[in-house]
Structures are given as C-alpha cells and as structure tokens.
Amino acid sequence: MPPKSRPATLDVESVTRWRRRAGERPDEILNAALDEFLAKGFDAARMEDIAARAKLSKAGVYLYFDSKLALLQALVDREVKPIAHRATALMRAGHADPIAALRLLATFARGTVADPRLMAVPRLVISIAGRFPEIAERYRLEVVERAIGGLTALIAAGIAKGDFRAVDAGVAARMLAGPLILEALWRHILGGAPLAPDIAATAAAQIDILLNGLRPDARPEPTP
C-alpha cells in the first residue's frame, strides 16, 4: 500500500466517489425523501436525514431541489404520470368484453392495493392533503378521477352492450373501487392486518355480488 496520507475509508470508496454523474442523483434523493416523509411525516422529516439517506450532505440536496416543498411536489409528479396512463389503457382495452375486464381488474387491482411500495405515494398524498390542497387536487385529477372515470366508462359500455341492466354506472364503478380503497386505508394507513388475506377469493366474492347485482334479468329494487 502506498504511503498516502488520506484516510482509509476514502481509499475504499474513492474509486466510485465522483464517478456517479448527476443524472441519477435526483431519483436517489426522491427515494430517500419518500422514505423519510412516510416514516416521520412531511414536517418532522429533516432535510439532513433525507440527505444522509441519499448519501449526500444537506447542501447537496439543495443543488437539485429548491426547497423541501419542491421535493414533495417532484415526488408526487414522478409517480402520477405512469399510473394514470396504465390505468386508462387497461380499461379502454376491456370495452369489448366488460364482464371479463371487470373480473380481471378486480383481481389485478387487489394485488396492487396490497403492495406497500405502490401505496407509498398515495399514503403520503393523503397525509399532506390538508396542508397542500393543490397537490392533493392534482393527484385527484390525474389518478383518482381518471381511474373512476375509466371504470365508469367500462360499465357504461357493458350497459350499452346489454351485458348489464341500466344502473347508474358511476355508482357501480364505486362499488368496485370503494372496497379497494377501504382495504388500502385499513392496511396501509390505519395499520390493520389485511381484512382479506386471500386476494383471489375476495376479488371473486366481490365480483360475484357485483355482477349479480348488475345482471340484466335482475328486477330493480322498488324505491319505497
């Protein structure tokens, strides 16, 4: 070993120390921020801890993001785009056979909702919604509104096609989505054990009730 005066740790790390070009940094910082925000909440999360998690100094974070709030906004933006597209595409593809599409969706969506990693940003958005209504609204418009809208369109297509009787498509859509939201709230926010451990069975049970409720030959409830 050459008689270098540098500390040993530097020798070990020095190979990769500056090789990392800036391109990857923002994402690393955002991941760190998400973890800290979820663990401590937006206000209680410290920029220094976020930086440390991203293996950076606090000042380093400010080279990429103007402020703590900018970090939050970038975080939501990053997740919003892909989800919205995926959801709408999936549902548009199902218009040909709405019944099959609903069956597929119910299982697929339940799997999504059970995954803590995928639920991280929604959780964050909900927790900060009171303080930053613009962020919450953006999320609602880009994600929730699209999802419910697509689902409603799918059921409306089923009604037009004669697969379902003429119920309020929006209400039916929310009878599919609502229980999923409830499950997500329960598990990931209120910290409960899964309400429905068997994803496939639960999805099947739900779709069974829903499809029977939508059946063309069912007689509508008399409104007393």
Added chain:
Amino acid sequence: MPPKSRPATLDVESVTRWRRRAGERPDEILNAALDEFLAKGFDAARMEDIAARAKLSKAGVYLYFDSKLALLQALVDREVKPIAHRATALMRAGHADPIAALRLLATFARGTVADPRLMAVPRLVISIAGRFPEIAERYRLEVVERAIGGLTALIAAGIAKGDFRAVDAGVAARMLAGPLILEALWRHILGGAPLAPDIAATAAAQIDILLNGLRPDARPEPTP
C-alpha cells in the same frame, strides 16, 4: 380619556373575564385545536394560535393539557366513544329485518359522510396516522373495526334468515361501506366536488345493486 394605564380592551371584557369556570375550558380548547390541526396540520399548528382561538394565552392551555400531543390524544378520545356506541346499537337493532336496515343505513351513512363537521376527526386521524400509529390503531379498533364488524353481523343475520344467499358477509359489508369511504376521501381529503350530489338517489342505486347481488335466487358466478 381617563389616565388609566390598562389597555381599553381589558375594561370592556373584565366583567366576564374570570367568571368562566374550568368545566367548559377543555372542550373549548379541544375545538380550537381541532380547527388548527385541520387547517395547518399537526406539526405546523402553533400552540399560540390554538390558545388564541380558544381565547386564552398559550400558558393557559398548559393548565389543562400537558403537551401538544396530549391535545391530539384527548381530541381523538373525545370523538371515539360516542361514535362506536351509536354505530353498533344502530346495527344490532336491525337484525330483525336486515333488508330494511341496510336501506336505512345506506342513506343515513351517506348523510353522515357528507357532513364536514363529522368528518373532521377522521381526517385528522388519517393525516397523523403515519407519525402516531398508536392513535391510528386505537381509532381503527374502536371505530372502523366496530362499524365493519356490525355491518358484517347484520348481513350474516340476513343470510341466516334466508333473506340473502350465502355470500361472504365481510365482502358484502365492505361493498356497502367502501363506496362511502371513497366518497369521504374524495370530498373531504382530496378536495373534490361531491361525486354523488343526490344522496338519496345514490344510496338507493347502491342498495339496489347490492340487494340484487345478494338475492337468494341469484345464481352464483362460476369461478372460471
């Protein structure tokens, strides 16, 4: 102007200034705290502002509550007790005629969910759940778990009585409750316009689909 050194406001208020006995204070402070917590979030809410809203000095608040966190806990406690009782009682009463009870519940619950005042504490709990899991868990156990449990029991009673076919009662319960949670999340947390402006009609549409789905003569979906 008389050469009094006291500020004028004191003279005006002094008549009633000390008359207020301690009994009412805690509630006033809790109401003020709830408002501030909802407006700014738990961390950003300032004890001084809470005190001012309750027409007290900051130190005054500390005569009744030990800390900011104690305020939060007291707030949740205050709301938890009555709600849990009311909900279970309502549902137990309906076991004789589950169908009628579900119809009633759907409309009643939709009205509840539409009321911002009643949704204030749930909103707060959700927003702080990440930071204070014990509070969230307590709320889940005392309120959400009881509500879902009662609803499930009601539907199970309907199945036993022959009003409904033998579906998974828990799933059916969540198909009633889920859309309500979705509506609440939408309106009160994500700041959307009401998804369903006409409460009665929406409740009717939902119960129509659900009851048809539960009908004893419906044929169960084949699970492919």
Added chain:
DNA sequence: TGTATATAACTGTCCAGTCAGTTATATACT
C-alpha cells in the same frame, strides 16, 4: 389570607436554507 385561574415574558432547541470553500472531472493548450 389562601387558592385557583390566568398571562407576559422568557429560554432552549431545532432546523430550513445559505455560503464560502474543497475535491473530482473535463477541456484546452503546449
């Protein structure tokens, strides 16, 4: 006079954001 109720003023700590300076990589020039 004593006790309960209240407050103004204070203290100690915490942390977002800044800045002056350092180290690694890239480029220009010989």
Added chain:
DNA sequence: AGTATATAACTGACTGGACAGTTATATACA
C-alpha cells in the same frame, strides 16, 4: 504526454427565525 484552467459536484459550518414548553407575576374571589 503533461500541465494549466474551467467547471461540475459536493460539503462543513453557520444564521436567523420559529416555536414548545416554563417561570415569575398578577388578578379574582372565598
């Protein structure tokens, strides 16, 4: 190739303000 210069990536140390919680003091009333 080697050396000088520029610039990108990064950091340690600091500041200024905010705010939870405390203390010393005042008022009301029995």
